[in-house]
Amino acid sequence: MHVFDRKKDLQSFLQNERNKNRTIALVATMGALHQGHLSLVKKAILETDVVIVSVFVNPTQFDQKEDLEKYPRNLDKDLALLQSVDPNIVVFTPTASEIYGEQVVSKSYDFDGLDKVMEGAFRTGHFDGVGTIVELFLKTVSPDRAYFGEKDFQQLQIIKKMVASKQLPYTIVGCPIEREANGLAMSSRNERLSPSTREEAGFIYKTLKAAKAKFGTESAKGIKDWVNTQFAENQTLELEYFEITDEDTLTPMNEKQATQKYRAFIAVYADGVRLIDNLRLN
Known part of the structure; x- marks a missing residue:
């Protein structure tokens, strides 16, 4: 295992790998790794020669200081998990000043409206923070491929938009x-x-699956009303939002179009912890 906390050391290592014509992958994480993260790492291992996993809790994407402070951190456990997947894995663990420089602040982006709904509507500045750190990591690592999970589907679409709009070669x-x-x-x-x-939080996915079953015959409003009722009756979970949108534009669905792909998105509070999920509907 190779662990770097300085950009110049990582980039020197990667240049040597590129000189051998090896392909490079990036899996950007905030640590507290689980099997979801490891599935990204395993896919990257199958498709590229050298896999870089970044472990960095990015302060600029948290809209609440308390949430940043409570975010779980356990680097020793993370490193042990990654070692178990691939003893040749490369891990990048920078400090905030190492990756950002003197000012730990977000840039401003035009995401063509993808950031104005759902997560963007409830978390001020969140996606500017995401865009900033992902752009910084992409330019630091210069990977051939970068892997992101669909649990954060809105984030995934926004990252794709940023890469396309800036014509980044990743x-x-x-x-x-x-x-x-x-x-x-x-x-x-x-x-x-x-x-x-x-x-009890399994109720979130159960509700999404029920919404998918209803999607063939019911309107978006009817499904949303039904979901609101389900959570109103649940004593443990508090619904923040449920939305059905076009998968590509993230525009809320009004009338169903046969040629469009739709996805349901949900955010829920449980024990004061904010959980999100989504599911393709058609």
Whole structure:
């Protein structure tokens, strides 16, 4: 295993690999790794020669200081997990000043409206922070391919938009959601849930699947009203939003179009922990 915390050391290592005509992948994470992250790493290993996993809790994408402070961190455990997947893995663990420089602030982006709905509507400045750190990591590593999970599907679309608009020469690869036995989307935040709440949170995916079943015959409004009722009756989980959108533009669905792909998105609070999920509907 190779662990770097300085950009210049990592870039020197990567230049040697490029001189051998080896392809390079980036898996950008905020640590507290789980099987969802490892599925991205395993896919990257299959498709490229050298895999870089960044472990960095990015302060600019948190709209609440408390959420940043409570975000789980366990680098020793993360390194052990990555070692178990591939003893030749490369890990990048920069400090904020190493990756940002003197000012740890976000740039401003035009995401063509992708950032104005759902997560963007509820988390001020979140996607500017995401865009900033992803652009910094892409330019630091210069990977052939970069892998991101579909649990953060809106984020994935925004990263693709940024790369296309800036004409950056990187291929962005979306990877399927990994789920716990009860259907709960794997997330580092799940570690903050009590065992009973973690089990109850399977209700989120159960509701998404029911919404998908209703999608063939019911209107978006009818499905949204039904989801709101389901959560109003749930004593453990608090619904923040449920939305059905066009998969590409993230525009909320009004009338169903046969040629469009649609996806349901949801955000829920459980034990004060914010959980998100999504599911393709057609």
